[in-house]
Amino acid sequence: MYRSNPLFNPNKSFFAPAATETKAAKPAPTGADLYARFALAGALGCAITHGALTPVDVVKTRIQLEPEVYNKGMINAFKQIISKEGAGALLTGLGPTVVGYALQGAFKFGGYEFWKKTAIDYLGVEKASQNRQAIYLGASGIAEFFADIVLCPLEATRIRLVSQPSFASGLTSGFLRIVKEEGVGALYAGFGPILFKQVPYTMTKFAVYEIAVEKILNATGKTKDQLTNGQTTGLNLTAGLIAGMAAAVVSQPADTLLSKINKTKGAPGESVTSRLISMAKQLGVKGLFTGMSARLVMIGTLTAGQFLIYGDIKRILNATGGVEIAK
Secondary structure, X not given: OOOOOOOOOOXXXXXXXXXXXXXXXXXXXXXXXXXXXXXXXXXXXXXXXXHHOHHXXXXXXXXXXXXXXXXXXXXXXXXXXXXXXXXXXXXXXXXXXXXXXXXXXXXXXXXXXXXXXXXXXXXXXXXXXXXXXXXXXXXXXXXXXXXXXXXXXXXXXXXXXXXXXXXXXXHHHHHHHHHHHHOHHHHHOOHHHHHHHHHHHHHHHHHHHHHXXXXXXXXXXXOHHHOOHHXXXXXXXXXXXXXXXXXXXXXXXXXXXXXXHOOOOOOOOOOHHHHHHHHHHHHHXXXXXXXXXXXXXXXXXXXXXXXXXXXXXXXXXXXXXXXXXXX
């Protein structure tokens, strides 16, 4: 038999103990109301974590784009940027980061819950239990694809602002300048790299998170329902950190290419594919993993934070309870 799996249940908080759910005074929401709450929780989780880590993202992007300048590690890169441009430069691109990842988080987490539930309904509880990892991977991959459609234009704007600080004063002016001078297509020049970065990242994040939770619980000899609130928080932060670091490594090459392709516009007649191939050849394996240490810190931290915030906000919004799959 399979016992309760928090990721598999589309209505249950990742972090709230089962006992908390039984005390809920209000009936659990269903249908569109429920998925709207998932989307809101995901939007807040991603916007808060990505926004808070904007300085790390700025440093990581600068290292990727100008390795000949920022070549003495992450800490020194921080010092270089502050010395040359002031501390405010570390918040470059904050606007598009918060807006872009709020939208992405809504589609990613809300979509993940929807596609996961859809798969469970289609396969049935028993078969779904036996193939739960495939469902985690499939549901998260589909959800991320649609999330990237809304994220891509804002990520393109963010990278342009970080790589060219004088390009525009903020999100709106930068977005409009790209559209005016280069056309709407320029906002999606990095759609291929963003898919290759975000889809494997999200699939790895959810799959590794689930495996990590199972392994940690097996090592302690406890079930999740036997953990205290503090132990549950520690479990999910630890599993989220492990998942984030694994996801960072998997998605790093595409992240480097995404930064490169959005730095400047392509030559007339040059396709996105040819630009990507050329960039990959020039960079080589070592170059594709430039900025890895900064990204490990960033992705590991924000992934752990996302799982924590997402679960807590779902609990606050009463997006808990519902059908469970035995594990």
